[in-house]
Structures are given as C-alpha cells and as structure tokens.
Amino acid sequence: MTSGYRIAVVGGGIFGVTAAVHLARAGHTVELFEAAPDLLCGASSVNQRRLHHGYHYPRSSETVAAVRQGVRSFREEYPDSVRGDHEHYVAIASEGSLVSAEQYLQFCDRSGLPYREEFPPFLRRSSVDLALRVQEEAVDIAALRRSCWRKLTMAGVDVHLRSPQSFDDLKDFDRVVMATYARLNDLESSARAGTPSYQYEVCEKPVVRLPDQYRGRSIVILDGPFMCVDPYDRSGMFVLGNVVHAVHLTAVGRFPLVPVELADKLNGRIQHTRHTRFAQFVDHARPFLADIDQAQHMGSLFTIRAVLPHVEHTDARPTLVRRIDERVISIFSGKIATCVEAARDVTAMCAQVSAPPGADTPEVDAIGQTWRAAT
Numbered sequence: 410m411t412s413g414y415r416i417a418v419v420g421g422g423i424f425g426v427t428a429a430v431h432l433a434r435a436g437h438t439v440e441l442f443e444a445a446p447d448l449l450c451g452a453s454s455v456n457q458r459r460l461h462h463g464y465h466y467p468r469s470s471e472t473v474a475a476v477r478q479g480v481r482s483f484r485e486e487y488p489d490s491v492r493g494d495h496e497h498y499v500a501i502a503s504e505g506s507l508v509s510a511e512q513y514l515q516f517c518d519r520s521g522l523p524y525r526e527e528f529p530p531f532l533r534r535s536s537v538d539l540a541l542r543v544q545e546e547a548v549d550i551a552a553l554r555r556s557c558w559r560k561l562t563m564a565g566v567d568v569h570l571r572s573p574q575s576f577d578d579l580k581d582f583d584r585v586v587m588a589t590y591a592r593l594n595d596l597e598s599s600a601r602a603g604t605p606s607y608q609y610e611v612c613e614k615p616v617v618r619l620p621d622q623y624r625g626r627s628i629v630i631l632d633g634p635f636m637c638v639d640p641y642d643r644s645g646m647f648v649l650g651n652v653v654h655a656v657h658l659t660a661v662g663r664f665p666l667v668p669v670e671l672a673d674k675l676n677g678r679i680q681h682t683r684h685t686r687f688a689q690f691v692d693h694a695r696p697f698l699a700d701i702d703q704a705q706h707m708g709s710l711f712t713i714r715a716v717l718p719h720v721e722h723t724d725a726r727p728t729l730v731r732r733i734d735e736r737v738i739s740i741f742s743g744k745i746a747t748c749v750e751a752a753r754d755v756t757a758m759c760a761q762v763s764a765p766p767g768a769d770t771p772e773v774d775a776i777g778q779t780w781r782a783a784t
C-alpha cells in the first residue's frame with residue numbers, strides 16, 4: 410500500500426479520533442484538529458450512550474447489520490468503554506407504535522437479537538404490549554475519552570485542540586479527512602460544489618436523578634414518537650431521550666439552523682435554561698414510567714444531530730464514508746458502534762489510487778454496502 414502521506418483529520422469526535430489512530434497505525438503522519446478544548450465534546454458526548462446492537466431499528470435491516478458488525482470491532486478497539494452491567498429493556502407501546510408486539514418479536518428472531526420477556530419494575534403494564542430484557546450495552550463516554558487520548562498518544566498523532574479549521578488551512582496536507590458531523594458542509598462546501606443536504610435537529614438531553622428502582626437500568630419505548638432512559642456514565646444520574654420533545658428545531662438543508670436562545674448552549678456542560686423541555690419529557694413519560702414525577706432535573710445537554718433527510722419510513726442511520734476527490738474524504742456518522750469500520754474504510758481509501766475529482770462516487774458505508782442519500 411501507499412504510505413507516508415501527511416494527513417489532516419478535522420474533528421475530534423469518536424469518528425475523527427478513530428480514523429486518526431488507524432491512519433497513524435498504517436504509517437501516515439497524522440494531525441488531528443479539533444475546534445473544542447477537548448476531544449469528544451460534540452455529539453460524541455451529548456448522546457444517549459447506547460452501544461446499539463440493533464434493537465432500536467426494526468424498520469432498517471441495513472442499520473441493524475451495520476451496528477452488529479460495528480459492535481464487534483468497537484469492543485475490540487475500546488473494551489474499557491463498553492458497559493455490559495446495565496439491565497436493558499425494550500417495550501412496545503400499545504398505541505401509536507409503528508410495529509406491533511408480534512412484528513417486533515419476529516424482527517428480533519429474524520435478526521438474531523436475543524431477548525426474554527420481562528417487565529422492569531417501573532414500567533406501567535397498561536401502556537405497553539410487550540416488554541423484553543435484551544442484550545444491549547452502553548458506552549461510558551468519560552472512559553472512551555481517556556481511551557482516545559491514550560490511543561492517539563501511542564499512535565503518535567499530533568493533536569491540536571481549540572483549532573477550528575477552514576478548508577484553506579489544510580492545503581499543505583496530502584490527504585484531508587473531514588469528520589465534523591453536523592458541521593460537515595462547512596468544510597465540504599469549500600471542497601466541492603453540490604454538497605448534500607442533511608436533516609439537522611437541535612436536541613436536548615435532560616440529565617436527571619431517578620428513584621432507586623431505575624438504578625442500573627435502561628429502557629426504550631418503541632417504535633415511533635416515544636422515549637428512553639439510560640444511565641449517564643458512572644454518575645448515578647440518567648439521560649432522558651424523547652423522539653418528539655428532545656428536538657427543539659428541525660431543518661433540512663446544507664447547514665444547521667440553531668434557535669438563538671440555544672446557540673451558546675451547544676456541546677457544553679450540563680446546564681439549566683428556561684428553554685428546557687424537561688416538563689414535556691416528564692408528561693410524555695408518565696403513561697409509561699412509574700414515579701417519573703420524582704425525576705430531579707440536574708440540567709440539560711444540547712447538541713445538533715445530523716441524519717439523512719427523508720428516511721422517516723425506515724429510521725435508517727447509516728455511516729457514510731465518501732471520497733470527495735483524490736485528496737479529501739468525508740465521514741458522515743450514523744451510530745458510534747460503526748466508528749472502527751469507518752476508520753478502516755478511510756484508511757483503505759487514503760491508500761488507494763485517486764478517483765477522478767468530482768466523479769459520481771458511490772457512498773460506501775461502514776459495512777461496505779452502497780447507500781445513496783435520499784434526495
């Protein structure tokens with residue numbers, strides 16, 4: 410293979426870090442640029458902390474396949490960050506679910522996803538048709554950040570924090586890998602014309618303390634406009650998810666739109682704001698979860714989620730690794746579990762003979778399948 414390129418990786422989230430480490434291990438000289446004061450400050454830390462095995466995606470077999478393959482390589486790369494000590498539950502809502510209990514069980518059987526029927530103590534039986542204890546895992550983001558630093562140091566990657574890059578800053582590099590997620594088009598639009606549109610969602614994640622019966626337990630109500638609760642690393646607190654109320658603003662386009670009142674709250678620490686939707690999270694959870702009114706709101710995290718537009722029918726979350734031209738590669742991430750597979754694709758592409766600039770290259774996802782962004 411070709412080696413010895415000078416490569417800039419832009420974006421110190423889990424996808425940029427993992428790509429940087431793999432490229433350096435392959436013999437390249439790698440510099441990683443991150444705008445924030447630390448690694449994993451964007452979506453890689455403001456998320457639900459699930460190492461998805463596929464249980465969330467009964468309508469997207471591609472996403473199930475990608476995360477199942479990803480989980481294996483993620484576990485090998487980041488064993489200290491994977492937590493298997495929680496009890497994970499999935500429940501199917503009695504009303505409004507896009508899949509029935511029977512369809513969900515068939516999906517698990519078909520996908521080889523293990524389960525047993527079991528209700529967690531806090532789940533209200535009257536509002537769900539099915540509850541399963543499943544074999545999902547969680548990601549400990551604090552441990553993952555430590556692991557990232559260790560691996561970057563061992564691989565010899567030169568890390569530049571507080572270093573927002575423009576495309577012009579990068580012209581001296583042989584290869585550029587863009588891993589800036591919700592800000593992908595900031596760089597990509599300089600790299601080429603006709604950048605893709607994404608669906609941007611400004612999201613809130615309330616962090617709460619919950620009664621004892623929730624300790625070490627995680628639950629998601631599927632499949633549609635519902636909610637989930639997951640332990641927040643080893644803090645003893647929990648992070649709430651809600652398909653409807655978490656999203657303060659949705660916009661499809663080339664760049665995200667952010668409500669002014671949340672602009673200075675993105676990707677920061679847990680904070681209180683009068684713009685929180687915490688009360689709606691609780692109202693929405695009340696029919697499903699006992700004692701949720703006792704949730705003590707410790708503040709909220711905010712970030713921008715970027716997903717492919719117009720995929721509501723499948724809820725697909727692919728990871729797309731694309732060659733923009735002979736010098737530039739972009740990673741558009743789906744789920745955390747796919748970061749190692751994406752890094753392998755990036756490393757292989759960096760070593761390949763160049764494709765003609767502007768060629769209509771297919772988008773290769775982290776399991777080597779071809780996806781095309783819906784238009």
Ligand SMILES: Cc1cc2nc3c(=O)[nH]c(=O)nc-3n(C[C@H](O)[C@H](O)[C@H](O)COP(=O)(O)OP(=O)(O)OC[C@H]3O[C@@H](n4cnc5c(N)ncnc54)[C@H](O)[C@@H]3O)c2cc1C
Nearest residue numbers: 420422423424444451452453456457458459574590714745
């Ligand atoms: C609310 C929410 C919940 C989620 N829950 C889960 C979950 O439970 N499980 C799961 O698997 N996935 C989940 N995801 C998806 C997952 O978190 C993301 O796909 C993944 O973390 C994104 O990683 P990344 O490295 O691509 O991006 P990020 O972590 O966002 O990193 C991109 C980095 O690029 C930096 N940057 C941007 N522009 C520049 C520039 N010009 N110069 C230098 N640096 C720049 C940013 O500061 C940022 O740190 C969730 C996502 C969201 C938003």
